[in-house]
Structures are given as structure tokens and as C-alpha cells.
Amino acid sequence: MTKITDQPTYWYYDPENRAAPVRQLPWGTADQCNLSAPFQTQEAAELSRQAAHLAAQPQAWARAEEARRINAANGWGLGFELSHIPRYLALIHSEITEAACEAEPAKINHELGDVIVRALDLAHLTDPQATRLWFADPLNQSAVGTWGRNHPQHLWPTGALLYLHTITSRALEAYRKTEDDGRLRHNVVTELKTLVAYVVACMRVVQVDADPEAIVGKILAANATRGHRHGGRRA
Structure with a gap:
């Protein structure tokens, strides 16, 4: 047989x-x-x-343009001036604090996704050309690199969240201490890129299988359906 x-x-x-x-x-x-x-x-x-x-994911700068387009349609960020940067950075601090107040991993990462959206929007407002240069990779590749002793896997939660505040404050210092407007724009966007990369690294510590690109995509899709820009009418 x-x-x-x-x-x-x-x-x-x-x-x-x-x-x-x-x-x-x-x-x-x-x-x-x-x-x-x-x-x-x-x-x-x-x-x-x-x-x-x-390869199929959009580059981060494309998400920045999408965030700006949605926020502009909802009346947010119109007539932007460099003097508004501290206000936007304060709102990023607020989103980081909201993440610190959550307990469930999915909710923490949602708030961290809001940090990314605000950072991308501010980067685009500050310098669209620099944003295209510094945010050339997809979001899910933004965390590539080493953070040494500051890696969120060593510091999460308290130390990592504090480091997010530190990076945001560095962007404020770049605004305060840089006299040349062109250099100021460059320095602020550079710090925002660092912030986004560190947020992505944090999200993967919170949830090993986290997909930052998908989280940000859902946030932007939800923001696009709202009658007013996300985060309340004042900010």
C-alpha cells in the first residue's frame, strides 16, 4: 500500500x-x-x-499634518505665534499628568497618545519643515535607540513620567533661552521629537504589545468627529 x-x-x-x-x-x-x-x-x-x-505605516510628520488639519478645522491653533509655545507646552504637561492619574494600562497609553498628538501638533505649528525632517520615521519606530539609565523600563512609572515632564520643560527652556527665531524653532521641534520617542518607549513598557501608531490613529479619528477641538473649549 x-x-x-x-x-x-x-x-x-x-x-x-x-x-x-x-x-x-x-x-x-x-x-x-x-x-x-x-x-x-x-x-x-x-x-x-x-x-x-x-512599511505601510505613515511617517510621523504625516500624523503631525493630520493633527494640525483636524485641530484647525475645530478652531484650535489659528493665528499661532511663537509666543504661544509655553501655553501649548503647559497642555502637554497636563496630558502627562492625566496619564499619571490612570491605573489601567490601556487608559494610560491613551493619555500618552494624547501627549503625542499635542507634541506633533505643536511641532507642525512651530516649524513644518523641521517637522518633516525630524519626524521622518513612523511613530512605531520613534523609540529606536538607547536611553541608558533613563529608559522607561528602569524608571516606570514615577521616574519615567517625571522624565517626560523634564523633556517638555527642556522645550520650554529652548524657547526661553534662544534669541534667534529660526534656531528657536529648530530647538523646540528637536525636543518635541525626543518627547515623542520617549512616550513611545513608555507605551511599550506599559503594554508590551502596544501599537502607538494605532493608538494615535484612533485618537485623531475621534478628534475629527468632535464639534470642537479635543481637550475642552479653553485649550
Whole structure:
């Protein structure tokens, strides 16, 4: 008798839903599901899925432009002047404090997402060209790098939240102590980039599988449906 062998299986990911986990399926069935090319190992499929997922994400500056467009439509930030920067930084401090007041990981990361939205909006208001330069990577790649002893995995929660306040205060110091307007814009946007990167790192400490890009996307989508800019009528 001829022995019937099991149909070989391979690993695939869904190109239309790159955030979904990879799947193991028999050879041939993937073609019917419009899945990726087959991979012999789960690790290879996962690496390819992650690369495709990152490649499909918008650059952070595009999110900054989206935040500015939504906020402008809701009447926020019109007639912006450099002298308004301290007010915007105060609101970032407020969002960090709101994150500190939450206990559930998902709610903490939502508030941290608000920090990112405000930082991106302020960066775009301060210097759109510098924002395109400094925020060229997708948000989910913003935390790449080393933070040394200040890494949020060592400091979370109290120390990491304090460090977020510190970075925000550095942006204020850049505003206060830089006389040349062009240099001021550059320095403030640079600190805001550092702030966003550190927020992303914090979000991944709060939730290992956190997707900062998705969180910010949901916040912006919600803000776009509101009758007035998010965060209250005064600020």
C-alpha cells in the first residue's frame, strides 16, 4: 500500500491586515485567502510581517499634518505665534499628568497618545519643515535607540513620567533661552521629537504589545468627529 503523507504546511501573513498574527496553513489553501508568499518557519513569516506592517505605516510628520488639519478645522491653533509655545507646552504637561492619574494600562497609553498628538501638533505649528525632517520615521519606530539609565523600563512609572515632564520643560527652556527665531524653532521641534520617542518607549513598557501608531490613529479619528477641538473649549 502507498502511504498517504500529510499535506505540507507553511506560514503566512495577511497583507490586508498586517497587524494580525501569522498563520500556519496547508500548501495551496493560502492562495484562496489572498495571503502572503509561504514561509517555512514562523520566525521568517513574522519578520516579514513586521517589516511589511512598518512599511505601510505613515511617517510621523504625516500624523503631525493630520493633527494640525483636524485641530484647525475645530478652531484650535489659528493665528499661532511663537509666543504661544509655553501655553501649548503647559497642555502637554497636563496630558502627562492625566496619564499619571490612570491605573489601567490601556487608559494610560491613551493619555500618552494624547501627549503625542499635542507634541506633533505643536511641532507642525512651530516649524513644518523641521517637522518633516525630524519626524521622518513612523511613530512605531520613534523609540529606536538607547536611553541608558533613563529608559522607561528602569524608571516606570514615577521616574519615567517625571522624565517626560523634564523633556517638555527642556522645550520650554529652548524657547526661553534662544534669541534667534529660526534656531528657536529648530530647538523646540528637536525636543518635541525626543518627547515623542520617549512616550513611545513608555507605551511599550506599559503594554508590551502596544501599537502607538494605532493608538494615535484612533485618537485623531475621534478628534475629527468632535464639534470642537479635543481637550475642552479653553485649550
